[in-house]
Amino acid sequence: MLDDKIILGFETSCDETAIAILKGDELLVNTISSQVDIHEKFGGVVPEVASRAHAEMIRNIFHASLNSANLQISDIDIVSTTDGPGLVGSLVVGYNFAKSIAWSIDKPFLTVDHMVGHLAAPLIENRTMKPPFMTLLVTGGHTQIVLVEEWGNYQLLGTTIDDAAGEAFDKLSRFCGFGFPGGPAIQKIGEGGDPNKIELPRPKTKHKYNYSFSGLKTAATNFLNNLDPNDKVTKADFAASYQEAIVDSLLSNFVKAVNETGVKNISGGGGVMANSRLREKMNIFAENNDLNIYLPTPKLSTDNAAMICVAAQNNLITNDIKADDVRLSSIIA
Numbered sequence: 001m002l003d004d005k006i007i008l009g010f011e012t013s014c015d016e017t018a019i020a021i022l023k024g025d026e027l028l029v030n031t032i033s034s035q036v037d038i039h040e041k042f043g044g045v046v047p048e049v050a051s052r053a054h055a056e057m058i059r060n061i062f063h064a065s066l067n068s069a070n071l072q073i074s075d076i077d078i079v080s081t082t083d084g085p086g087l088v089g090s091l092v093v094g095y096n097f098a099k100s101i102a103w104s105i106d107k108p109f110l111t112v113d114h115m116v117g118h119l120a121a122p123l124i125e126n127r128t129m130k131p132p133f134m135t136l137l138v139t140g141g142h143t144q145i146v147l148v149e150e151w152g153n154y155q156l157l158g159t160t161i162d163d164a165a166g167e168a169f170d171k172l173s174r175f176c177g178f179g180f181p182g183g184p185a186i187q188k189i190g191e192g193g194d195p196n197k198i199e200l201p202r203p204k205t206k207h208k209y210n211y212s213f214s215g216l217k218t219a220a221t222n223f224l225n226n227l228d229p230n231d232k233v234t235k236a237d238f239a240a241s242y243q244e245a246i247v248d249s250l251l252s253n254f255v256k257a258v259n260e261t262g263v264k265n266i267s268g269g270g271g272v273m274a275n276s277r278l279r280e281k282m283n284i285f286a287e288n289n290d291l292n293i294y295l296p297t298p299k300l301s302t303d304n305a306a307m308i309c310v311a312a313q314n315n316l317i318t319n320d321i322k323a324d325d326v327r328l329s330s331i332i333a
């Protein structure tokens, strides 16, 4: 049984050095050390700077995490880490550190796809989430509608053909000097703004479930470039209208996919799922259609290592994998 097994998880795919410890369904530690302050002045994540910062911080964060859970390294039963997708230099730091820990204590080592981590994140707080369900995964690099027929069977129904939803927030925010990362900055600036003030496109693609966001970003920047100084448009109206266009676009394909497949459970994940307007509209959709909805809290929507722990645990449970099958000494010897 995995109920009392202690799983240590690492997530270093971008600019967060995140370490979590999960025991059964109890999250003992969820440490997230963000590099936002370091990258802010560049207006985006600089890969080389990110990997160096991970390398400098990971050891201290690891010891602090163990201390706050009141554990010794020998108490860890299973080690898990993200192996991608993400920034290669950043991934390598977490991967090698995690693997070295597993090797040194001769404990099982499991890798978890970053997007599968986001997909599994609702389980951290709600163990009742079960397939079949449709999930909307929205991050800085990906925008995906995934049908989960059963654990491990992930059908990608829709994806972006250009920018990801998070990228659409980040790029416009950078252009406007709203702040970094762009999603939370635009959400904050848009508070109290009129989401219908500015007419922005909801781009369509050839494939009914795919997304495209680059045209929206161009339309928004064109709007600003051609703005008449006499127009009474506030920053808040502009940000709220842009956010609304992204949220509407995300919802329209997702709703189509849910309705056409007839699934009764929906979920979401990824940094953009921390967006309060997107969460509100997802919840309204679920309520109006009598669907069960599983959204991770905003803190567990953005990158974290608890999702890596829970995905590793779920993988072991649902595939009935014996811990020894993933022990490094048995694989490498």
Ligand code: KG4
Pocket (backbone or CB within 6 Å): 014, 138, 139, 140, 141, 142, 165, 166, 167, 169, 170, 181, 182, 183, 184, 187, 270, 271, 272, 273, 274, 275, 276, 301, 302, 303
């Ligand atoms: O999943 P995540 O933390 O990292 C990646 O895997 O990329 O997602 C990061 C993305 C960024 O583009 C960020 O701007 C966006 O999530 N994001 C948000 C919000 N919080 C983070 N977008 C909209 N509203 C938010 N509140």
Ligand code: ZN
Pocket (backbone or CB within 6 Å): 114, 118, 139, 140, 270, 271, 302, 303
């Ligand atoms: Zn992510």
